[in-house]
Amino acid sequence: FQLYEHASTVPAKCYDRQKWQKGYQSLKQEFNYWIDDIEGEIPPNLQGTLFRNGPGLLDINGQKLHHPFDGDGMICAFTFTNGKAYFQNRFVRTKGFLEEQKAGKILYRGVFGTQKPGGWLANAFDLKVKNIANTNVIYWGKKLLALWEAAEPHLLNPNNLATLGMEYFDRVLKEGDAFAAHPRLDPNCEWDDGKPRLVNFSIKPGLSTTITIYELDESGKIVQRHAHSVPGFAFIHDFVITPNYCILFQNPVAFNPLPFVFGWQGAGQSIKFNPKEPTRIIIIPRHANTSISEVKILETQSGFVFHHANAFEQDNEIYIDSVCYESLPTVDPNSDYQETDFDALSPGQLWRFVVNLNEQTVRREMLESRCCEFPWVHPAKVGRLHRYLYLGAAHAASGNAPLQAILKIDQVSGERQLWSAAPEGFVSEPVFVPATDAVNEDDGWLMTLVYDSAHHRSDLVILDARNLHQKPVARLHLKHHVPYGLHGSFTPE
């Protein structure tokens, strides 16, 4: 067995669903060890920690969750010092995690369809939420925060990943308040002497939806907060910023609360995509005293966006690069996510939306038709014109399939580079880490956790971002697998 480094050597059908499935097994053990099984070499000047978050449990004491997005958050940390790497993984000790582990059974309904045992009667009118802290992890203002978009952040010890409690930012957040899992880091905020800022949002859905924007300074303090009401229900997972704006996509969905309230299905399953309605692009000024001070809403073709790559302002227009789906499939209460028929679903594809505020128009074009997800840009390019985009991608150029490759797009030359782990490997989000002596935008590394289905274990693969056609700089073999995760971040501290 050998992982295929190059796309051309892999046969057309490049994955086996049974092998893909095995990446969705719970990891019940918590580890900490120096990684000693390494191919290649860890760059000696690579210093810092890669944090990852994602569902660590896909079952509670044998009771299977209905969907991975309902799984309890487990943090992984890879700490690099002097060419060595230390691994740790630890579950976020949320209230629900502790209660369910003690009880040995499912006590909470999940947004994506996990139900308490006992049928709909046991679930009816139970609208409690378990804050599962499973979507992202970020180090900001000397705080390590585990994020889940429907509730408040959990505060962790960055050294040993122990859970310290909830984070309310000096009581600016109230108990049960949401704080999205997709903060954006403005590398130099024009309104704050060029200092970096963390910008995030929260969604309070209803017949109309309240969007709150938060800006945190370098010390982790919320220095700005403004709330806006937009008509209709909204499910907004991610957003983008520019120096002047926050941009959110209100995908065309409708929410019918009854099946959720009556215990038949989860809240997220009661959201229906409406292909006949347009997507609304919501543009919120970050600062009150700019020339455009009110919220603007523009319409574009129907589609569903979970993740944006980046946005920037140029010639009085706003450019937004996003992964867009033709439709959002509803999670069926009777189906098993491990039996997903990839061919029956529409792939995520990379689109560019160009918003002209003066003319009130939006145009869009597809930048990449290959199935892709989890876009990244250089951290210094957030909100600014970028050249390179990095994504998880399917091995095959067309159709929908699991992510097995890392794709680099050069938006100046149009060149694409693909590093593929097919047929046995399945990749996760590629995190770009700039090199310390960087000159060019792609001087740095891409880190991706790859599930190796042949050995049922995971590898951290470090690629030289300048050239994905080279063999990885290093491949760090863990002693175990890590279930497919969601997001993470790198901190040089």
Ligand code: 3ON
């Ligand atoms: O919209 C309302 C407000 C809200 C915040 C209602 C609501 C109940 C739907 C809600 C809650 C939303 C939640 C809790 C969303 C959680 C999402 C999550 C954990 C993950 C999303 C992941 C998205 C993608 C695209 C993952 C892709 C993964 C792969 C391609 C491969 O593994």
Ligand code: FE
């Ligand atoms: Fe996300």
